[in-house]
Amino acid sequence: MDIIEKAVTVLMHDGLVIYPTETLYGLGADAFSDEAIIRVYEAKKRPLGMPISIAVSDFDMLAAVAHVKPEMEGFLHEFLPGPITVVIPARNTVPEILTGGTGMIGIRMPAHEMARRLIERFDAPITATSANLHGAKDPQTPDQCTVPHEFLIDGGHLPGTPSTVVDLVAKTILRPGADVEKVGQFLRKLL
Numbered sequence: 001m002d003i004i005e006k007a008v009t010v011l012m013h014d015g016l017v018i019y020p021t022e023t024l025y026g027l028g029a030d031a032f033s034d035e036a037i038i039r040v041y042e043a044k045k046r047p048l049g050m051p052i053s054i055a056v057s058d059f060d061m062l063a064a065v066a067h068v069k070p071e072m073e074g075f076l077h078e079f080l081p082g083p084i085t086v087v088i089p090a091r092n093t094v095p096e097i098l099t100g101g102t103g104m105i106g107i108r109m110p111a112h113e114m115a116r117r118l119i120e121r122f123d124a125p126i127t128a129t130s131a132n133l134h135g136a137k138d139p140q141t142p143d144q145c146t147v148p149h150e151f152l153i154d155g156g157h158l159p160g161t162p163s164t165v166v167d168l169v170a171k172t173i174l175r176p177g178a179d180v181e182k183v184g185q186f187l188r189k190l191l
Helices: 003-012 034-044 059-065 070-079 113-122 180-190
Strands: 017-020 025-028 084-089 104-108 164-167 172-175
Touching: 003 017, 003 113, 017 113, 025 034, 059 070, 059 104, 070 084, 070 180, 164 180, 172 180
Parallel strands: 084 164
Antiparallel strands: 017 025, 084 104, 164 172
């Protein structure tokens, strides 16, 4: 059994997997399992009610969890896959706990091959929150991943700059991070 298959087996049993992305280490769990999602909140000591983003492997999976309006497509195809989290209206398939009751969901489509293979093989979205305690330093190396977990995919030393979070409805940057200059330029063209 290869490393991705082992990680998928953990996810299928509501377990927590730490995985590398092009930005930092993420904490992955089945985004459709209430039990797995609660475990993510508990592992991070993150307050309930704070939204948690999810990661998808492709545009079909993104469309299955979010309402993509035609005016959003240019941005999505320009920046995904990549170090960007887009916040867009969630479909009813997304557990409300992930949206924090906002009706919006943060979505990542990682450009990191291991992360994409994991999500593809699991064939469903996984959580995309950093693998650290809430408010702690973003994890760039496996030893900085301080949350409880069942499995870790070692991707070595990662850049450590978090994704830029963009609200595509309001066309605003919620959190600057990777590629923020390019994102800002693109958004200014849309306004």
